[in-house]
Amino acid sequence: MARQVRKKASKKVIKKPDSATKRTLRLPETLRISDAADVYARMLDVSSESGPVCIESAALRQIDTAGLQLLAAFAAEIRKQGAQLVWPEPAPILCSAANVLGMGRMLDLPS
Numbered sequence: 001m002a003r004q005v006r007k008k009a010s011k012k013v014i015k016k017p018d019s020a021t022k023r024t025l026r027l028p029e030t031l032r033i034s035d036a037a038d039v040y041a042r043m044l045d046v047s048s049e050s051g052p053v054c055i056e057s058a059a060l061r062q063i064d065t066a067g068l069q070l071l072a073a074f075a076a077e078i079r080k081q082g083a084q085l086v087w088p089e090p091a092p093i094l095c096s097a098a099n100v101l102g103m104g105r106m107l108d109l110p111s
Contacts, residue, residue: 031067060091
């Protein structure tokens, strides 16, 4: 006598973020050209989601022009998606470097 085994169908519940859910990008301690590939990969993950984007830069201690350019490209992509970019407390080094190069507005940094 053959025994029938029923497999219980498992339902995966995938919770999609709504527009009020923030996507978060945490910047590393250094954002230089040598760090760009790793940070870019994180940016791709964050930009594939939906909703406002929060960039946490509290850990940032060093940034170069390549890092600023990467952030500017990311900010432009988020704006293109029609999403809001939020900097809860931008690192002083980030604000200083962006202001020296006139990139504060491009990065949507608070004044």
